Amino acid sequence: MTGPAVTFDDIIAGLDRVGARNRRFIVHASLSSFGRVVGGADTVVDAVTQVGQAVLAATFTFCPAAVAPPDDRPKRNGADYDRDRLGDEDPTPFTPDLPAARPMGIVAETLRRRPEAVRSRHPLSSFAAIGRDADRYVAAHDWNAPMQPLQRLYDDGGYVLMLGTLLTSCTTIHLGEQHAGRCPFIRWAKVADGGIHRVRVGGCSDGFERLAPWIEGTAQTHVGRARVRMFSMAAAVEATVRRLAEDRHALVCPRRCRRCMDAADGGPQE
Numbered sequence: 001m002t003g004p005a006v007t008f009d010d011i012i013a014g015l016d017r018v019g020a021r022n023r024r025f026i027v028h029a030s031l032s033s034f035g036r037v038v039g040g041a042d043t044v045v046d047a048v049t050q051v052g053q054a055v056l057a058a059t060f061t062f063c064p065a066a067v068a069p070p071d072d073r074p075k076r077n078g079a080d081y082d083r084d085r086l087g088d089e090d091p092t093p094f095t096p097d098l099p100a101a102r103p104m105g106i107v108a109e110t111l112r113r114r115p116e117a118v119r120s121r122h123p124l125s126s127f128a129a130i131g132r133d134a135d136r137y138v139a140a141h142d143w144n145a146p147m148q149p150l151q152r153l154y155d156d157g158g159y160v161l162m163l164g165t166l167l168t169s170c171t172t173i174h175l176g177e178q179h180a181g182r183c184p185f186i187r188w189a190k191v192a193d194g195g196i197h198r199v200r201v202g203g204c205s206d207g208f209e210r211l212a213p214w215i216e217g218t219a220q221t222h223v224g225r226a227r228v229r230m231f232s233m234a235a236a237v238e239a240t241v242r243r244l245a246e247d248r249h250a251l252v253c254p255r256r257c258r259r260c261m262d263a264a265d266g267g268p269q270e
């Protein structure tokens, strides 16, 4: 790795350059994108929670996912039930202290572990929050409304902060898909009572970086080697709705996967 190590003050200065101070935002972070950070993920969490009024992070968990029950096979659900591995035969039940899945990143997991953090109770698509109204954002997360905490942040004029991540990790675009009229996919998850329950989840996000030129008012800077971007959730949702109205395949991933194609057709049909 080259270049000087990134410090807490460097991150604070970068957050101020993109206008993060006193805003409420969801953060998507790649720790390794910075180069070396003095103090690691804790330093990033310290910085975003000092600057932000409220900070959310996606803390999704995949291990509570169960295979589809043989008698419950909705169509257009982003799944080839005979071939796709939708979950485990013996899944791990969701509990609030279950670590976030590795792809969510060490910063999200570090935020979740803070004593002051609260976490929603969706078994596959939970969010953690710190700061003003944190409890309200994560309260009573409806298992059929996977982006509900984000909808609440959106209603409060929230922002998206990308720390070295691509829009492929931007869950707010899933919220935009729902504003465009798409139904979230149906999956099954094991919860603490031992039962397998139907839940809804977002789809494939591998094509989301294609939305970048359409999101108005994006502020951008660099901290260490990381590209830092901030934009309003309203701008991201509006861009998603507009692009999908122009071309329903606008955000399909390069693999043209089944989830992307089914989402373009509106999502599951019952």
Ligand SMILES: [Zn+2]
Pocket (backbone or CB within 6 Å): 204, 205, 206, 207, 252, 253, 254, 255, 256, 257, 258, 259, 260
């Ligand atoms: Zn895809």
